[in-house]
Amino acid sequence: NAEEGAVDPPKVEEKIGAVPHGLQTDSDVVKRESESISSRSLRNNAEKFEFQAEVSRLMDIIINSLYSNKDIFLRELISNASDALDKIRFLSLTDKEVLGEGDTSKLDIQIKLDKEKKILSLRDRGIGMTKEDLIKNLGTIAKSGTSAFVEKMQSSGDLNLIGQFGVGFYSVYLVADYVEVISKHNDDKQYVWESKADGAFAISEDTWNEPLGRGTEIRLHLRDEAQEYLEESKLKELVKKYSEFINFPIYIWASKEVDVEVPADEDESSDEEETSDSSSSEEGEDEDAEKSEDDDAEKKSKTKKVKETTYEWELLNDVKAIWLRSPKEVTDEEYTKFYHSLAKDFSDEKPLAWSHFTAEGDVEFKAVLFVPPKAPQDLYESYYNTNKANLKLYVRRVFISEEFDELLPKYLSFLKGLVDSDTLPLNVSREMLQAHSSLKTIKKKLIRKALDMIRKIAEEDPDESSGKDEKGIVY
Numbered sequence: 238n239a240e241e242g243a244v245d246p247p248k249v250e251e252k253i254g255a256v257p258h259g260l261q262t263d264s265d266v267v268k269r270e271s272e273s274i275s276s277r278s279l280r281n282n283a284e285k286f287e288f289q290a291e292v293s294r295l296m297d298i299i300i301n302s303l304y305s306n307k308d309i310f311l312r313e314l315i316s317n318a319s320d321a322l323d324k325i326r327f328l329s330l331t332d333k334e335v336l337g338e339g340d341t342s343k344l345d346i347q348i349k350l351d352k353e354k355k356i357l358s359l360r361d362r363g364i365g366m367t368k369e370d371l372i373k374n375l376g377t378i379a380k381s382g383t384s385a386f387v388e389k390m391q392s393s394g395d396l397n398l399i400g401q402f403g404v405g406f407y408s409v410y411l412v413a414d415y416v417e418v419i420s421k422h423n424d425d426k427q428y429v430w431e432s433k434a435d436g437a438f439a440i441s442e443d444t445w446n447e448p449l450g451r452g453t454e455i456r457l458h459l460r461d462e463a464q465e466y467l468e469e470s471k472l473k474e475l476v477k478k479y480s481e482f483i484n485f486p487i488y489i490w491a492s493k494e495v496d497v498e499v500p501a502d503e504d505e506s507s508d509e510e511e512t513s514d515s516s517s518s519e520e521g522e523d524e525d526a527e528k529s530e531d532d533d534a535e536k537k538s539k540t541k542k543v544k545e546t547t548y549e550w551e552l553l554n555d556v557k558a559i560w561l562r563s564p565k566e567v568t569d570e571e572y573t574k575f576y577h578s579l580a581k582d583f584s585d586e587k588p589l590a591w592s593h594f595t596a597e598g599d600v601e602f603k604a605v606l607f608v609p610p611k612a613p614q615d616l617y618e619s620y621y622n623t624n625k626a627n628l629k630l631y632v633r634r635v636f637i638s639e640e641f642d643e644l645l646p647k648y649l650s651f652l653k654g655l656v657d658s659d660t661l662p663l664n665v666s667r668e669m670l671q672a673h674s675s676l677k678t679i680k681k682k683l684i685r686k687a688l689d690m691i692r693k694i695a696e697e698d699p700d701e702s703s704g705k706d707e708k709g710i711v712y
């Protein structure tokens with residue numbers, strides 16, 4: 238059992254002791270792997286790793302948390318899936334081949350429920366993770382926000398802002414006690430990452446699951462008290478609530494009751510078949526049962542309607558880009574929700590102000606800028622980090638980058654928002670875009686609009702801006 242063996246820090250040599258898959262038959266592997274799932278222990282032959290200490294602490298807090306809003310895990314998973322899809326779509330601009338063919342090339346997100354096994358799974362056809370990515374991203378490299386978040390959690394117990402600290406993935410342990418991440422990156426084989434949040438995780442080359450083609454499937458083995466996430470209606474509600482502005486289609490494998498015609502009296506006919514020892518036709522059986530009936534009645538009695546459950550992919554979002562709509566048609570509530578999803582800021586607060594506009598002329602673009610309700614938690618830390626920019630850049634609806642600091646000067650880097658340009662070329666690298674002459678024009682217009690927006694806040698709330706407190710005392 239994986240738990241019994243001492244788990245050392247990240248250690249690749251452990252694999253040496255593993256039974257090479259090549260020595261086993263496929264059915265052995267399948268049997269062993271499914272047994273492993275049923276006993277919920279990590280797979281025996283997997284490479285074991287220890288989580289980085291801060292990550293381990295974070296997971297401990299999450300798994301023992303009494304935080305009541307457990308729903309947030311789904312929003313974090315969908316947000317990660319959407320980021321991974323953005324990345325592959327970006328790469329495909331310069332190399333179409335990366336998308337693959339057939340289903341693999343479909344950029345979507347799929348949710349499936351397995352009520353029997355109590356598994357909720359979420360699959361994306363995004364960029365996927367190599368073995369090294371899995372080890373680094375999901376366990377051994379702590380993000381700078383990890384300890385800040387741990388501290389915040391300990392003082393406030395509020396998990397809602399987890400996504401802002403760059404550790405959203407671990408929120409899965411609010412609802413699951415065992416998680417598998419199956420991933421396939423174009424540059425590597427398919428791997429399975431698994432962990433029970435007990436300080437260790439394991440990685441195995443995936444020789445038993447269906448090949449993903451490309452992308453990631455996260456399987457949450459739900460805790461007993463989180464069984465509500467096996468209800469289709471609950472998931473539909475959550476996707477609507479949190480993931481309305483995701484730019485990729487989100488599907489759920491939904492059940493549907495349909496009426497189907499089946500041969501009438503099936504049971505009797507099969508009984509008869511057994512006794513008559515021949516492949517007697519249905520007609521023959523009907524004649525036996527109702528000899529006096531006329532032709533019509535005979536036909537009717539041959540079939541009956543029964544309810545059957547079928548499954549199909551149901552689309553849950555309408556993939557709308559809010560910035561393409563006319564500002565007049567977008568409600569305040571929609572802007573607020575859009576801000577929450579863009580900034581990963583799911584507090585109840587409204588942004589202080591926003592500006593949604595279209596620039597026309599030589600350089601065409603649409604933009605939405607927001608003044609957040611509060612200063613970002615890492616405003617000062619990140620001020621001198623050259624990669625820090627809060628504007629997302631899209632070119633013709635395709636997400637290019639959020640590390641694009643040519644769009645706003647540093648003193649405005651607290652703003653959130655996005656720019657979607659029709660003038661910038663699509664099929665060039667980020668470096669080439671950064672040198673594009675249109676960027677200067679875009680930047681100039683953005684600064685003007687941003688300052689207008691900030692000036693308006695001052696005009697609407699002069700007390701705030703003139704430095705008076707509530708009692709009117711100027712300080």
Ligand SMILES: Nc1ncnc2c1ncn2[C@@H]1O[C@H](COP(=O)(O)OP(=O)(O)OP(=O)(O)O)[C@@H](O)[C@H]1O
Nearest residue numbers: 317318321363365374400401403404405406407453
């Ligand atoms: N579905 C996925 N496909 C590819 N990579 C993923 C996926 N989910 C997570 N990752 C990788 O794991 C990392 C950690 O995810 P995590 O959610 O903890 O942080 P984040 O995505 O960087 O920040 P945030 O929580 O704000 O979304 C990601 O940065 C990404 O590299």
